[in-house]
Amino acid sequence: MTASTTFVIDRYLERAVRHESGCLLYGPTPTTYGHTQLNGDWIALHRLALESRLARKLGLRHPLPIPPGRMALHRPSCVARSCIEPEHIRSGTAKDNAQDAITAGNANRGERNGHAKLTEVDVRAIRAAPRTPATRRELAEAFHVDVAHIRSIQSRRFWRWLDPDEAAA
Numbered sequence: 650m651t652a653s654t655t656f657v658i659d660r661y662l663e664r665a666v667r668h669e670s671g672c673l674l675y676g677p678t679p680t681t682y683g684h685t686q687l688n689g690d691w692i693a694l695h696r697l698a699l700e701s702r703l704a705r706k707l708g709l710r711h712p713l714p715i716p717p718g719r720m721a722l723h724r725p726s727c728v729a730r731s732c733i734e735p736e737h738i739r740s741g742t743a744k745d746n747a748q749d750a751i752t753a754g755n756a757n758r759g760e761r762n763g764h765a766k767l768t769e770v771d772v773r774a775i776r777a778a779p780r781t782p783a784t785r786r787e788l789a790e791a792f793h794v795d796v797a798h799i800r801s802i803q804s805r806r807f808w809r810w811l812d813p814d815e816a817a818a
């Protein structure tokens with residue numbers, strides 16, 4: 650019975666944490682893609698989540714690889730790259746990916762501009778990350794805020810009250 654087929658991704662889905670946004674987060678940090686080994690190869694968990702969802706839909710026993718030239722893409726509304734919610738991931742081209750980034754950027758100018766959307770865990774992850782321009786850009790993208798916002802969190806202009814004893818950091 651195909652409905653009872655279990656996939657490797659299932660044990661990650663069980664351990665993942667449901668974010669208030671609906672995202673299902675699993676990974677070393679919110680900004681990192683989680684990976685697992687499958688038949689000797691490393692595969693990103695969000696990709697595996699998509700391939701497993703497709704397989705399940707079709708009644709297959711093994712994840713269905715997405716075609717070459719396509720990638721596993723998060724929804725622009727996903728709060729972090731560590732989201733492995735299968736319903737949040739679709740296959741698309743690099744061009745789709747770029748379009749998603751623009752969509753996310755536009756949304757960011759509207760209601761999703763606030764630090765209210767970030768959690769304490771997010772803020773700690775942002776502060777723990779290397780303070781380089783490249784990493785700040787990555788963080789901004791992952792959390793759908795702008796780079797200035799990331800800098801303000803790291804300098805403690807925002808979220809000053811969180812972990813105040815590290816204020817000199």
Ligand SMILES: [Zn+2]
Pocket residue numbers: 671672673723724726727728729732733734737
């Ligand atoms: Zn998500």
